[in-house]
Amino acid sequence: MSPPRLDTLEENIFVNSIPILITGTKLEVPRAKFIPYGLNVNDKKLPKNDDDFAGPLNISSNFLFFNVSYDSLWVNTNGVISLNRGIREVESPKFPNNYAPCISPFWSDIDISHSGEIFYREIIDKPTLQIIEYDIQDKFFSFYDFIATWAFVATWIDVPQFNYNNSFNTFQSVLASNGNLSFVIFNYEQLTWSVETAQAGLNGGDGTHYFNLPGSFSSSIKKLTNLSNIGVVGKWMYRTDSLYNFEYGCPSDNLMRFKPSNVSSLGGDIIDITGPCFNKDDLIFAVIDSDQENPQGCVFKNQFTCSITTKKFKRYGRIPVLLIINSYLLYEEEIDVYEPKNGALIKKNRDSLLSLIEKINNKLINK
Missing domain, CATH: 2.60.40.10 (Immunoglobulins)
Known part of the structure; x- marks a missing residue:
């Protein structure tokens, strides 16, 4: 039996520069719109274990991340792609940290021992690379001529929380590069469960450079399916090769x-x-x-x-x-x-009254 799916989703539709929330049945980034994944496209699968990882996986093209070049990576059960070590920990130290350079679509306590699947593969075939590069060209206007020469995709399908098997998350992370420029894409179909320590974002691993997605370390992280930084609900995209060249916003903690x-x-x-x-x-x-x-x-x-x-x-x-x-x-x-105390309310009313009296006096003087 297939796991339960979300029946409705609040979508952000932009009208005159203002987002309007509309309840509907359409998932903005359903798994059918993910970069193709699964055994039929020669993906590999993580073992049906808890707190496991695959790696080091040697990659055919170096991936530049926060100005550091990496030639291998790890895919971790708990919602992370790491760049210098495998990760079994179920909770992430808050970004930024010195723990590990990593790309984290949803770092939390995921357990696929009994249900859920995690797929991954390196992408070098031109048709799939073109799908990714067109997506980047469409959203990053200054890179309209970007040509992807390498990509890597990891996909978490219907993954449950440890000790729970009644709600499921589905999301995908895509890394892409042309040898000089690097990009990360997060696709979210559904985040039906979360914990207060879940974190999504990018961590340079040097204790300084990072980027957190909204809602990290709170239950609001589930809203990532309803929001976006590129105008497509449930999709997030960042340029990540250098220290200070995020296409959108500033390289900060993403907090107001x-x-x-x-x-x-x-x-x-x-x-x-x-x-x-x-x-x-x-x-x-x-x-x-x-x-x-x-x-x-x-x-x-x-x-x-x-x-x-x-x-x-x-x-x-x-x-x-x-x-x-x-x-x-x-x-x-x-x-x-x-809620102001009575004194503050009286002061505000008094100030408004004095302002009104002053206006009346000015009118009388000018007559």
């Missing part, structure tokens, strides 16, 4: 930060948002507390900062903020919204 970090539910606070890098011509919007009908423009201040003025909140506590840059780059974080 707010100053001030807590604001009044009455609104009227000016918040500086940092984390991603901005260009003066970027279209930047903030969707606060999932209010997609009323997105707020985030005003460009400099390369590292944009600002918004808060409106009155309908509630207080931890409130989600979604930042959208140029329709495809998404950042999500929460801000603390507090």
